Amino acid sequence: MTDVPSHSEPDAADLDGYYDKFYVHDASEIRHHLRRLAGARGVLSVRAESSQDGMATMLLQVDDDTFLIDVPSTRRMLDAWLGSLLLRVEGSIDRAALRFSSGPARLDDHEGKPALRVPIPERMLYLQRREFMRREPPPGALVCHLRLEDGREIQASIRDIGGGGLAIVATRSAVEFQVNEVLTGCRIELPDLGDVEVNLQIRHVVVRSHLGLDAAQAGCEFVDLAPVAQRKLFRYLMQLDRDQLARRRWLE
Structure with a gap:
């Protein structure tokens, strides 16, 4: 050969x-x-x-x-x-x-x-x-649609995101985050790249009173992330890096 x-x-x-x-x-x-x-x-x-x-x-x-x-x-x-x-x-x-x-x-x-x-x-x-360092997207720029066990779908803000997981914020009146719970079929809207579907396992929950008395933050890990979704997330993270590098060079 x-x-x-x-x-x-x-x-x-x-x-x-x-x-x-x-x-x-x-x-x-x-x-x-x-x-x-x-x-x-x-x-x-x-x-x-x-x-x-x-x-x-x-x-x-x-x-x-x-x-x-x-x-x-x-x-x-x-x-x-x-x-x-x-x-x-x-x-x-x-x-x-x-x-x-x-x-x-x-x-x-x-x-x-x-x-x-x-x-x-x-x-x-x-x-x-x-x-897979976590990056912070611009405030309000990134959201995750959570599919709950009772069939409801709610929208959560993404505070930071990396190749291994993300942190989401939602109101406790809308959802009670439970440690180790797996949320399947969730959807992230990536600007210019389209939606990706992810499964999220909740690793820890923190009440964020400074974000509102009803707000809670959940640190989540991606579970069984598909290669196509991983590729889109990787591109989005690099775009955040490019934007940050451009801002830093502009300030210099």
Whole structure:
């Protein structure tokens, strides 16, 4: 099997070197993370370089210089992946986010079924949960629609948000937050990126009297976050970083 030339370049969303310290460049370490993901039957979100349309696929096998992923479920997406010099790939394992670009992909097979073979990337963004720092969006800019067990849907303000969770504020007359409760099917409206659906596990609750006598804040963790939702949240967080960096440079 001939080697495939590897192409890798930073995503345009990667904020002027802000995340450089979280990149892995050592090929053996990159293979290690990919093999961990393959061993856990991890799911990847993949999109062609020039497209915003991604699709989930399975990481099947990791070799020395390449790895295999399952083919997408539609011919249109398969043609897009094969026709792109670079694929944008994202996944997660043990609450760490993996993100990289590589290509081109070519058709191959795995255990008698079609698969795509992709070069091992030259670098990989590896963000552990502790590196998902919380950001504060502008006041009133971000809301979360909570779906409650009784069927009601209420709107809560988002005080801060990160890759691993968020803090929401709502009135106690509307909802009584319970520690360890899981709220499924909640929806976050991300400016310019659209809605994402998340499951939230409440980790702690604080009464915020300075926000109003009826206000309570819940610190929540994302549960079973889908790769597509993770990608949108990651982009939103980087947009907040860009805005903050631009304000700081303007003040200087």
